[in-house]
Amino acid sequence: MKVYGYPLSTCTRKVLTVLAEKKYTAEFIPIDILKGEQKQPSYLSRHPFGVVPVLEDNGFSLYESRAIIRYLDDKLGGTKLTPQGREDKARMDQWISVEQSYFSGPALQMIKQLYFAPAAGGKPDTTIVAEARPRVERALEVADKALTTHDYLAGTFSLADITWMPYVEYLFASKVGDLVTNRKYLSAWWNRVSERPSWREVSRLGTSK
């Protein structure tokens, strides 16, 4: 299998974390998004929307991280990352969709302003941060509440946790980790998931902290 991606990309990290959980080594083909390689025709033939990552598996080509991680979990051995029970599986699907609908959009707006803008020598746009912050807080508050009765978003550790983790790490890198640590159950969840060997392996790929 080949993964086309960028080690600092949140969506690439979801795929790499699943591969690490599965103890499966795919060939990693770096696409430098800072140089715009994801908008080159050769890459656009793999991903028509020009973002990372893409998976290629013996001629089968797939994009969208949330589809790729489901495919990998179905195909590869190792830790099972989809709950067996119908209701827990549905909760996993719900939390993956919550990440996509309510969390990662505003979280990335904060992260771009508070982490990537200063890293490139610029200044954060405080208007964008002020607009995004309450939406991030709401998503984290809802997750915190769900985690009062479960150790993981879908009961057991699953793809749902993996879809949230890259954004949470970048919130810490953006120096707004208090949004997480101020919430008791969410904070305990972060300690649990970020200590997993898979996540430590992926975190080492790039310095985001």
Add this chain to the structure above:
Amino acid sequence: MKVYGYPLSTCTRKVLTVLAEKKYTAEFIPIDILKGEQKQPSYLSRHPFGVVPVLEDNGFSLYESRAIIRYLDDKLGGTKLTPQGREDKARMDQWISVEQSYFSGPALQMIKQLYFAPAAGGKPDTTIVAEARPRVERALEVADKALTTHDYLAGTFSLADITWMPYVEYLFASKVGDLVTNRKYLSAWWNRVSERPSWREVSRLGTSK
């Protein structure tokens, strides 16, 4: 089963279409989003982000339409809406994610300006339409290309088609149906899917045309 929703809501329609495919009648509890009922505490206890729909099944409560339709397809009999093959299943997941990531956001921006604003006596904001339109066109172009080799997005009729259909119908209602009919394979797909008895039943629930 109970569905809390609004007949004109695109996400409610995804759930109702799956129920119609399954020939299963759930109790429908209308939430009038024009009156803000989705932001009332009684409803927020069911959906913490205050949008429709929500499914309740014998004490199990689930939100996010894309999670609900997967749950219904897994639980109920009738037409199977998830491909059996691993690669076609992955394509279904990809197209559901493409709808969520690239299509429905800008499509709804156009629909709000071109359909709902005039319906409420207002005028469309042409700047918003001009910004959204090329993104909608790109998503439709990518779908059209995929449909050159398949009758449906994931090979056979699936949840993926159902997630796209409500937005496509509203593009017609917004008088930009040429975005669809100008694309040969997409147009043929729309003729196929919109003629299904399930979709006709759901279309009748509200006048969007």
